[in-house]
Amino acid sequence: MITHRMLVTMSLAYLADVDAVSPDDATLYAAPMSHGAGLYAMVHVLRGARHVCPVSGGFDEAEIFELARLHGRAHMFAAPTMVKRLTAHARAGGARCEGLRSVIYAGGPMYLADIIEAVDHFGDIFIQIYGQGECPMAITALPRSDVSDRSHTRWRARLGSVGRAQSVVELRIGDGEGQEVARGQAGEIMVRGDPVMPGYWQNPEASDKAFREGWLLTGDVGVMDNEGYVTLQDRSKDMIISGGSNIYPREVEEVLLTHPSVSEVSVVGRADAEWGEVVVAFVVPRAGALIDEAALDAHCLEQIARFKRPKLYIRVNDLPKNNYGKVLKTELRARLNG
Structure with a gap:
């Protein structure tokens, strides 16, 4: 509402x-x-x-x-x-x-x-x-x-x-119980104030789940620094858990986008019997460029931990997006499971 x-x-x-x-x-x-x-x-x-x-x-x-x-x-x-x-x-x-x-x-x-x-x-x-x-x-x-x-x-x-x-809200980063975590620690972004909805239309159950003690649970994972700047790590539903370790797709995407052969990229998790999930990157190459998996691997290993690098690179001509330009990760996951 x-x-x-x-x-x-x-x-x-x-x-x-x-x-x-x-x-x-x-x-x-x-x-x-x-x-x-x-x-x-x-x-x-x-x-x-x-x-x-x-x-x-x-x-x-x-x-x-x-x-x-x-x-x-x-x-x-x-x-x-x-x-x-x-x-x-x-x-x-x-x-x-x-x-x-x-x-x-x-x-x-x-x-x-x-x-x-x-x-x-x-x-x-x-x-x-x-x-x-x-x-x-x-x-x-x-x-x-x-x-x-x-x-x-x-x-x-x-x-x-x-x-x-913004000046019209209060903001904090909370743990699984909704308690504020220390600055620099990842948790769920929580917000309250006049721009926050009173609830979902005719859905009291969903409304109850969306709030904790007056704070809206955004579903976004983030970190707040000592100056109050908030960095989004990812939607909690998009986080990949591989071998018991949390991997945020955006961190991997940021690294891959700095490679000269990559125009666009989207990272998702694929179910895996051994690891729980493995990292998969859908890559749109720049015009005239080839996707060299070994080169992309080396690029990732220079900047992020080994366990975060993609186990599979899939070359695509474009990424599925909604009319707002947001990448549809649900569709990419469906391709992997199809």
């Missing part, structure tokens, strides 16, 4: 923690309006900004660049895959995307290599937020100053995080 109070709080949090909006601004609806782009319409109505719906009705890189140039001071909400596509299109054509002032990204993992490349090309236009349907758009924010900063000694760690708690 989404209440009026949740949406008001979320909209005010945007102005306090994410970005400024004025009547001179324009918001581009290039992502599905059933998700973040539509939710952010409210704050732009509140501030009297312009609203631009692409004629294509979807996400087209050239159209976005042209609309930004035409309207100026453009904002847009985008999934990380959209940011990656914008960067690739701009680099291929030498475009700088004049008029695009702010890109708010969320909705899936933003890999370090991709956001570094995007900032290098476009500059300080990117802001990250983290939320979910149960607390829409309002759990954490990583401001443009942190996204573009390269001077701090821990800038990479900050850039790999989802930022700090």
